Amino acid sequence: MSAFEKTLAGVDAARAQTWNWLAINETTLEVPGNPEPVALDLPSWARDVRLVAGAEAQGWLDELTSEPLLGASTADEAASILAYLGDVEGEALDVSAASLLCEEGAWGEATIIAAGSAPTTGNTCRLSLRKGASATVDILVARPEDAIHVQSFGATLAEDATLALRVWILGAATTTLAIACDLVGARARFTSELRYLGAAEETIDITYDVRQLGRNTEAEIGASGVLEGSAEKTLRASIDLVRGCKGSKGSESETVLVAGEGVRNKTLPVILCSEDDVQGDHGATIGSLSLEQTGFLASRGLSEADIVALAGQAVIDDAASALGDVALAEIVGWTRAARGPEASAQAADAGALIHGTFCDVPGEEV
Amino acid sequence: MSEASAPRKRSEVADVDRSLYDFVKSEEGYERFDDGLSEEIVREISAKKDEPEWMLDLRLRSLEIYEKTPMPKNWGPSIEGLDMAHISTYVTSGADQATSWEDVPDDIKDTFERLGIPEAERTSLAGVGAQYDSELVYHNMREEVAELGVVYSGIEEALHEGWEDVIRAHFMKLVPPTDHKFAALHGAVWSGGSFVYVPAGVTVPYPLQSYFRLNAAGAGQFEHTLIIVEPGADLHFIEGCSAPKYNVANLHAGCVELFVGKGARLRYSTIENWSKNMYNLNTKRARVEEDGAIEWVSGSFGSHVSYLYPSSLLMGARSSCEFTGITFAGGGQDLDTGCKVHLAAPDTRASVATKSISKGGGVSTFRSSVVVTPKAERAKVSVSCQSLMLDDESRSDTIPAMDVRSASAQVGHEATIGRISDDTIAYLMSRGIGEDEARTMVVNGFAEPISKELPLEYAVEMNNLIKLEMEGAIG
Known part of the structure; x- marks a missing residue:
């Protein structure tokens, strides 16, 4: 029997779909089957959070989650959830769920680190932000080149709530990421920064589905990354400016550096609009370095390969700077395995510079 | 009510005055x-045209494909x-095809005169073809x-006048019957x-x-346009269409196949103004x-439902495509x-610039695909899409897809x-x-990059259509 026993259809699906021959509408993923499904027990506020991972994928994630992490922030006490995935000795699967409720005016944070060696990891993160609440969520995927990570994320924001979502995808054979966010209350604000690296035969598949329902809401999605080798990346980003969301603004932008002969980059940036008093925009720049850019940098002694390496290192250093307090060892370890000791030392420096933490570079005397 | 809390003003636009297009002639x-x-x-259609066997075979094979092919559900x-x-x-x-307007039956001639076709032919065209329902009446x-x-x-006519081999080599080769149901x-x-x-x-x-011109109620029009522009040649082809409005559905499922040779240039302009009971499921494709x-x-103003995506296959080195389009969706239109x-x-190079305007409950969707294959080294693409919402009953969606597989390509996309x-x-x-005039000016300015690409008389027609759409009181 194959190591992969279950096929999940529609893991990431665009809400507004297009020509099927483009093979961009959704993705299919093979994952290990689950011989002992469990019933996921969640509080009602978490169950009400909309998710867009696709029914089969979400069902697979849910039935593998036996002990969901729950956090609740109040105005007096902030909750912080930290979920590490993949670090389970001898297990093929490591799936978890993290749910965070931020009560009125509260602040909370959630951090999802998928970095261990388990072949398949998965996580569902649910957030509910009440009036005036704010939260920061960081997701890091730094998996071995033969590993799979399936991530589902959903958030509901009430009036004046603010959510900042940061995602770094450094590596994995396949990463799927389905992000849903509903800006229900007036002036709710969602920002997301996604940075990724794709190399070899890696596949990165991302869906954003943001609905702006309240008045004067704001959504800003930024994505940038470097694709090398024969990496394949798909980004579907939908912003839905729903009737009634007057005064709202939605924006998507993407920059992709294509740096491999076998790279395939697919982008579907969608804006749906049924309200006139809004602003929606998206922009994408996809391509190689221009002759002007390479010429200028060559005059400074940098080859094209140097420039691509620098761009990739910038993504790693950014992750190390942001997550240095909780995941520097994982980032440095991944970088050493994927890009060598020099790159990992630099990542360690980037983390130490910001956080003052000191990290041993695995395999080296420090 | 204080000024701060007063609702924003917007245009309350009237329905289009379609009297220019909306007249019916008897089918007696x-x-x-x-x-x-x-x-x-x-078989009856084929027999009527005294077609060669291969064309009948193509028709029958197409029918089989049509019956088996579903519409996309997603x-x-x-x-x-x-x-x-x-x-x-x-x-x-039943009228014979004429080469003089004098020989065209009076009621049909009157139709085209009201649409200004003979006048345009006299003043600014190299040639005209006029189709009434299923057959050409003038060429x-x-x-x-x-x-x-x-x-x-x-x-x-070309099939019977020495062009059969050429037509057989090109007909439904760019748009095969397997392309989609229609x-x-x-x-x-x-x-x-x-x-x-050429x-x-x-x-x-x-x-x-x-x-x-589709005059008959509950009928379909299925004209085929095949253009071959040989190396180094240059042509501007204009296509216009209209129909009176009925309370039953009409269908337009035409097909346009364009072959642009080495170093040749073809400009293909369309002002589409079908009536609002029309299902416009047209397919256009060019190989360059x-x-x-x-x-x-491309200007899309009419029809109840449109599926229209002219496509360009840039097969030769340094070939290029420019697409300039405007869509105006009013009430009852999708x-x-x-x-x-x-x-x-x-x-290869591609430049796409589109504008869309939605009002009165109309739905406008911009849908595009840009595929850059590994062979398209150093390809450059820019896509720009701007949409204007004139009220909060309407809808405007942009769904652009990009698939880039060339490491040296540069693709830029922007939409607002x-x-x-x-x-x-x-x-x-x-x-x-005045406020009315100011809004019309803004909309005309919004559409100006498109209208300036059209010959003067068609630009005037387009601006008039916009003006008609924008007429009405300010609420």
Whole structure:
């Protein structure tokens, strides 16, 4: 029997779909089957959070989650959830769920680190932000080149709530990421920064589905990354400016550096609009370095390969700077395995510079 | 009510005054095939045209494909109101095709005169083809253009006048019946349309125009346009279409196949103004060879439902595509328009600029695909899409897809959706311009990059359409 026993259809699906021959509408993923499904027990506020991972994928994630992490922030006490995935000795699967409720005016944070060696990891993160609440969520995927990570994320924001979502995808054979966010209350604000690296035969598949329902809401999605080798990346980003969301603004932008002969980059940036008093925009720049850019940098002694390496290192250093307090060892370890000791030392420096933490570079005397 | 809490003002726009297009002529004495689709009907159409065997085979194969092919369930506007069992695929007045307007039956001539076609032919065109329901009723070309070796005729005539081999080599080769359900339908029941052949090195000094008028209620129009522009040649082709409004569905499933040779240029302009009971499921595609250029100028104003995405296959090195389009969706309209570009050779270039306007509950969707294959080294693509919402009953969506597989390509994309800014209107009003006029000016300015690409008389027609759409009180 194959190591992969279950096929999940529609893991990431665009809400507004297009020509099927483009093979961009959704993705299919093979994952290990689950011989002992469990019933996921969640509080009602978490169950009400909309998710867009696709029914089969979400069902697979849910039935593998036996002990969901729950956090609740109040105005007096902030909750912080930290979920590490993949670090389970001898297990093929490591799936978890993290749910965070931020009560009125509260602040909370959630951090999802998928970095261990388990072949398949998965996580569902649910957030509910009440009036005036704010939260920061960081997701890091730094998996071995033969590993799979399936991530589902959903958030509901009430009036004046603010959510900042940061995602770094450094590596994995396949990463799927389905992000849903509903800006229900007036002036709710969602920002997301996604940075990724794709190399070899890696596949990165991302869906954003943001609905702006309240008045004067704001959504800003930024994505940038470097694709090398024969990496394949798909980004579907939908912003839905729903009737009634007057005064709202939605924006998507993407920059992709294509740096491999076998790279395939697919982008579907969608804006749906049924309200006139809004602003929606998206922009994408996809391509190689221009002759002007390479010429200028060559005059400074940098080859094209140097420039691509620098761009990739910038993504790693950014992750190390942001997550240095909780995941520097994982980032440095991944970088050493994927890009060598020099790159990992630099990542360690980037983390130490910001956080003052000191990290041993695995395999080296420090 | 305080000024701060007062609702924002917006245009309350009236329905389009379609009297220019919305007139009906009697069908008395016309030949009309039974509604619905069957092998018998397909054979009858073929027999009527005395076609070669291979064309009948193509029709029958297409019918088979049509019956087996489903409509996509996951995208596109609904076509539930279209019932093929109530569509006649062939209607003709029985009039012979004329080369002089004097020989065209009076009621049909009157139709085209009201649409301004003979006048346009006299003043600014190199040739005109006029189709009424399923058949061409008029086709003519200036003598000096014919002397250049240019061929402009109906497809059926060309098949019988020495062009059969050329037509067989090109007909439904770019848009095969397997392309989608309505391409298959077209293959089965096509009738009328134009064949244009421009010899190598010839520049046609004035545009050629085909005008398609669908007069019959509950009928379909399935014209086929096949244009071959040989290496180094240059042509501007204009296509216009309209129909009166009925309370039953009409169908347009035409097909346009354009072959642009090495170093040749073809500009294909369309002002589509079908009535708002029309299902416009049209397919247009161009294949462009080395150093060739295709330029699309497309204005979509009419129809109840549209699926329209002119596509460009850039197969030759340094070939290029420019697509300039505008879509104006009013009440009762669901217009899904855009374009497809496939770059498959080094140093190819594509530039897409579209505008869309939604008002009165209309739905406008911009849908596009840009595919850059690994062969398209150093390809450059820019896509720009701007949408204007005139009220909060309407809808405007942009769904652009990009698939980049070339490491040396550069692709840029930008899109915006918004409303007319209050500051702009306030500024214009401070200069003594009324609010109504100010809004119309803004919309005309929004559409200006498209209208400037059209010959003057068509730009005027487009601006008039916009003006009509914008007429009305300010709420």
